[in-house]
Amino acid sequence: MAYEPYTRTNQKLHFCGLALENWLRAERDSSFASAAQIQAEREAALFHLHGALLALCHEIAHSYRLPDASWPALEHFLDEHYLSRSPCPELSELFELSRQSDSWLAGACAAYRLLLLPPQAPRKIKQDATLALIQAVNLDEQEDEPPLSRETIQQWRGQLKALVLRFRDSLTEI
Numbered sequence: 001m002a003y004e005p006y007t008r009t010n011q012k013l014h015f016c017g018l019a020l021e022n023w024l025r026a027e028r029d030s031s032f033a034s035a036a037q038i039q040a041e042r043e044a045a046l047f048h049l050h051g052a053l054l055a056l057c058h059e060i061a062h063s064y065r066l067p068d069a070s071w072p073a074l075e076h077f078l079d080e081h082y083l084s085r086s087p088c089p090e091l092s093e094l095f096e097l098s099r100q101s102d103s104w105l106a107g108a109c110a111a112y113r114l115l116l117l118p119p120q121a122p123r124k125i126k127q128d129a130t131l132a133l134i135q136a137v138n139l140d141e142q143e144d145e146p147p148l149s150r151e152t153i154q155q156w157r158g159q160l161k162a163l164v165l166r167f168r169d170s171l172t173e174i
Helices: 005-028 034-064 080-085 089-099 104-115 150-171
Strands: none
Touching: 005 034, 005 150, 034 089, 034 104, 034 150, 080 089, 089 104, 089 150, 104 150
16 A cells, blocks of 8 residues: 555545445345344444545645644544644635534534444333323434434545545645
């Protein structure tokens, strides 16, 4: 592997694509283990997508020779304080995208953060022996959100790839 920052971005995008392909195969499989395989590929795809975002930030920081260009956390590059010390248009655009709650980047970052949380048991209603056998149900409580779809991650990957190509075109003009 060449030791250029762009190679890591390409590699992580490729790995995300492999996880998405394996996920599709697991969806078509009707075996007992397919649900576990789907979950594993969902997590792998999110992990590599996040890694591609971080690698893109490394690539940009390296191109501009910014301080802390190899920092190991995406949040470091998408921080107001870092951007005020080391302004550049590409990281500023990523910062703005990450702050828009309906953007693909905000969705990808939120999904990755959820991936790192420990599992939580669903809340249960306390049983009281004096209550009747028929229970009242609160319809206002939200059910758990459905798991992230393969199509959504595929779209995020496509949008990231387009952004990478556009950024690289502008970075080569420097």
